[in-house]
Amino acid sequence: VINASACGVIQEAARHEGVFTGILGSHNGILGVLHEDLFDLTRESSRTIDDLRRTPASALGSCRYKLKDLDADRADYERILEVFRAHDIRFFFYIGGNDSMDTADKVSKLAADSGYAMAAVGVPKTIDNDLAETDHCPGYGSVAKYLGAAVMEAGRDTEAMYTTDSCAVLETMGRHAGWIAAATGVAQRTPEDAPHLVYVPEIAFSIEGFVADVKACLDRVGRCVVAASEGLVNDQGAYIATEAGSFSTDSFGHTQMGGVGELLKNVVEADVGVKCRYNKLGTCQRTAMHFASRTDVDEAYLAGQAAVRAAVDGVTDKMVTLLREGDGPANYACRTGLADLRAVANGEKLLPRSFMNEAGNHITDAMRDYVVPLMRGQADLRVGEDGLPVFARLARRAVKQKTGRSYSITQP
């Protein structure tokens, strides 16, 4: 839902004509600034901009480029200021997770230190939901909704196929935080329903304990569907599964490979002795606009809008936060707030222990109450004559370069 936030930024900025003389998009995050690779977003059709709400991923592109500390290398910073000055950029909105907020914070401090008047406001977005200072992050409600449906459906498959395929493992994203895996727990409305077991990185994972959990589940319901974070760690804090292509050894001495899903599938087949399937939805889970949460998309838009309003009001060096209001899921409401970019950049919000049960293998009602409001409603979708979604693609009208020089970044 990065695009929904971008849409909120662009449409809100257009409402402040006296303040904004133009709206530029940066190609691939901060890389676009460094390379002076900018798009004129006012030359996009209003239909395209509006369709960004219904378009997954990031229409402006993205990067994994981390700015060095100002003390370590000034070159990138000088270049950023050069490009800002050349295009008279006085507002900087940056959407992303804590690395992105780190970038926004550094850019903000740079402008202030250089006496260059510019507002820098961050907009949170990460499906991982691990940003500090905000109740939740845009992107999370949609991955929760989609994966909840996927594990529920995979559960029906196992329910129908249990005479041959008794188990299934769904590997979810989440290297450090278990928010995503935990969200799938909502799909279990009754003990019959999948997922029967949920594992997160915040709780040390033991293969022995897992085997016992699966056996108990098979005894109880005759089948077992597991949701597991890709980032599960053992009691030493080491990942239980390494990247596909390398090897790890489980506590039984088996050589295992691949991701968590494949590892757990192999453990079930070897140590429980029943057939197991595994599903790894990978990047499909973070772009599943076809079953995105309306609440999430609306809040992403709202966050983009709020960033512009705050900046127009003179706010800088802050990230928009989402604040939960109302008592319990039935009365859920959300308003925006602000937090220091530095606090977000330095923070990380893990799943509270109270959101998982004592055994550490499923969620509690506290988790359910937290996530359910974020999953409600279905986002708008345009569908073409071929039955498939229709997404926007920016025309990407290049802004004429003004600095008169190219720039080489030091990292790839």
Place this chain on the structure above:
Amino acid sequence: VINASACGVIQEAARHEGVFTGILGSHNGILGVLHEDLFDLTRESSRTIDDLRRTPASALGSCRYKLKDLDADRADYERILEVFRAHDIRFFFYIGGNDSMDTADKVSKLAADSGYAMAAVGVPKTIDNDLAETDHCPGYGSVAKYLGAAVMEAGRDTEAMYTTDSCAVLETMGRHAGWIAAATGVAQRTPEDAPHLVYVPEIAFSIEGFVADVKACLDRVGRCVVAASEGLVNDQGAYIATEAGSFSTDSFGHTQMGGVGELLKNVVEADVGVKCRYNKLGTCQRTAMHFASRTDVDEAYLAGQAAVRAAVDGVTDKMVTLLREGDGPANYACRTGLADLRAVANGEKLLPRSFMNEAGNHITDAMRDYVVPLMRGQADLRVGEDGLPVFARLARRAVKQKTGRSYSITQP
């Protein structure tokens, strides 16, 4: 969409009150007959029966049990007749792929040979779309629609992330036939769109050719999203990827493991030298009711209805087929026909060579015209307060056993 066909059978049978004195469901396919494990479907609420249209997988369960030839072992057959006679079962509707049609055919012949008056009619269902005698199979349109959306969305992810993650591979189901992988090709509306490459089992796969294809694609569009059947074979007819957990060696002598998706990811990283992701939607692809094709669900229902009408008219030993009418996708219409169960059981329909381009790495307009009509419309979905789908589960009221004995099958 097995459940949609079951719904069609049940609701149509209820309309012929003079003919049907009851409607029984068999738990886990033919196993339910052998174990005399039958449900009284007239005791289900009409709401539950109607919700079967919106429920993935098989509410009655399924099996992979294949009846032996009558000459080889009569025990199963005698038991089936015993159960049929005990419950006065005079109509037998069996939903599934060619193994299921083999079962239906054997049961039909058994009844005829034994002078037991019973109609046996098959209803096609396989996401693999590989049944002979029918233009297409219920189940296929929905997997095509869902995977088309998934690869389109994964394509947007790669488009946004190409500065770090330039490639992605989506592994689809399809051990022998490439129908499912080929369907994803529809998502490529313009050369920018994913999938950029599509591989099917009908065309011998070469790692060298694949590496060249990926390099050319990276040169052309700067990123590459691949859809590949799990059942890809080399020019010797051997699977290029073996089951997860075992090993195979590619033509470059690398040791590879896991499924096709993981193998191709490793090839891209090793031989093209860029980062690659892989997605394996596994059982989620065949149960994705949250984005199922309305056309497919409606046709599945129609096929169930047609089976009952045919049986009432005295037809036996046939499978309902779907016949395409109209000239081209714009005028698509579908009616039902009938084919001999034996012809379906013995047949297999692979993807025609003309549905793939000359290079064997993407689909042609002929494939697009074939599959697009099957993907149109979105199936009804009930959604709960938690934002997730609501599916039916049968109450499964057991029918009192009448044979007075239990039965042990010889296979697991």
